Amino acid sequence: MDRHLLIVGGKAQRMGRTPAVRPNFPPPDQLASGQFAWEPADEKSGWLYVRGPIDDLEWSVRMNAVAIESGNRDLTFRNLNCRHALNDGFNIHGNSQGLRFEGISGYENFDEGFSAHETSQCRVIDGHFWGNDNAAADVGESETAYERCEFRESVSVDVLFQGGWHTLRDCRVISTGAKAFSITPGLFGKEKRRTPVACGLTNCIIRSQSGALSPFVAIEAAVDFANCELEGIALQIQNCNTSAVGSTLDGQPLHIGR
Secondary structure, three states: OOOEEEEEEEEEEOOOOOOOOOOOOOOHHHHOOOOOEEEEEOOEEEEEOOOOOOOOOOOOOOOOOEEEOOOOOOOOEEEEEEEEOOOOOEEOOOOOOOOEEOOOOOEEEEEEEEEEEOOOOOEEEOOOOOOOOOEEEEEOEEEEEEEEEEHHHEOOOOEEEOOEEEEEOOOEEEEEOEEEEEEEEEOOOOEEEEEEEEEEEEEEEEEEOOOOOOOEEOOOEEEEEEEEEEEOOEEEEOOOOEEEEEEEEOEEEEEOOO
């Protein structure tokens, strides 16, 4: 998959690469301290070049920290910290129903901290997701409910929904990446059937910490805000069914209508 993470002193270095953007590595003689380059020798091996001390390094080889396939029912996961996977911290697939996650964290993974797919159904309570490409990305016809969760320091999007039905309650989104939110219809099944998307946000704080406006993008979605505070956020809402009750944008009442 051409994904590589070098852990330097406990912190992941991805060399500016994401699942969607993979620039070439610098030549080995142009690496700065703490940087690395990977040169494949064949399909299964290659050379790793590192500039700097090599006594506190780790090399990621795990694809997912927690991977759940179809058919699982009524499982509870507590107090798991999932980091430095080459795909997701928590990777949920198939028709897995009644999954509950409490006190978990997914951080510094190459792709997502948490990702629900297909028709999976998940409830996440007191979760923390940071330093991933996307903090959370739920797609297909998945159903997810996040309570008292925090999403931050993402490279691309903090919260991404492509199809499905999703809620956030008492959550915080601290955006420093390209987008705070992306809510769009998805594609599902072999026939790539278009799936609608809906998102309800209650008592949430969504804030940009990048020094620039962080986009909140919603296209052909149902989006409802209740008692939310948005700060430094650029709303980009197109062809949506929306409402806002008791919510503010930069301290002013948030006015969006159906």
